[in-house]
Amino acid sequence: QQPVQSPQAVILREGEDAVINCSSSKALYSVHWYRQKHGEAPVFLMILLKGGEQKGHEKISASFNEKKQQSSLYLTASQLSYSGTYFCGSYSGANNLFFGTGTRLTVIP
Amino acid sequence: DGGITQSPKYLFRKEGQNVTLSCEQNLNHDAMYWYRQDPGQGLRLIYYSQIVNDFQKGDIAEGYSVSREKKESFPLTVTSAQKNPTAFYLCASSPTGGGTEAFFGQGTRLTVV
Numbered sequence: 140q141q142p143v144q145s146p147q148a149v150i151l152r153e154g155e156d157a158v159i160n161c162s163s164s165k166a167l168y169s170v171h172w173y174r175q176k177h178g179e180a181p182v183f184l185m186i187l188l189k190g191g192e193q194k195g196h197e198k199i200s201a202s203f204n205e206k207k208q209q210s211s212l213y214l215t216a217s218q219l220s221y222s223g224t225y226f227c228g229s230y231s232g233a234n235n236l237f238f239g240t241g242t243r244l245t246v247i248p
Numbered sequence: 249d250g251g252i253t254q255s256p257k258y259l260f261r262k263e264g265q266n267v268t269l270s271c272e273q274n275l276n277h278d279a280m281y282w283y284r285q286d287p288g289q290g291l292r293l294i295y296y297s298q299i300v301n302d303f304q305k306g307d308i309a310e311g312y313s314v315s316r317e318k319k320e321s322f323p324l325t326v327t328s329a330q331k332n333p334t335a336f337y338l339c340a341s342s343p344t345g346g347g348t349e350a351f352f353g354q355g356t357r358l359t360v361v
Binding site: 141144147171173178179180181182183186226228234235236237238239240241 | 279281283288289290291292293296298304306307336338340342344348349350351352353354355357
């Protein structure tokens, strides 16, 4: 079962904030976040290796709640360049890398 | 420059034909992965390999086959048994499993007519 991301899609105006959630029925040993522009390869944003960890910089950050098997990505003061589809990912105990269902983010002027 | 290369970018095939998608990396990564992407369904794992001559099925392996004869190469064959092969296919690699960043190729868009 893929981790479920919410919302599935969101439209923001420039400067607005957004939160993307990732919830898994499997244990998450680490959480990755990627952004994919249409028709392109996903690009790595950050990785969180342990529960309680928060990472990122001023505009894009993430948190990881290991017990709840959840992670959230926070985008503040969104820019047009933030548009794309965001994926959370994690490794299972068998070392296979699986990804969430994706969240399509559109930033408009 | 190190990276991961998929070819071709676009591929058209007739129904009932097998087709092989290429994935090559020069990052010296042990692990390689194949994903299928359909609109609204995220990235679904087809096969993965942690070492040469070994690979494991992912969530949607039916109708696909792979080989890992060299560390650098992980080709994916879409067989005629795959009922709905038209999709965007992504290959990825990582240094090891468990907590390391994955690098993706640019993808192959396969259309079966």
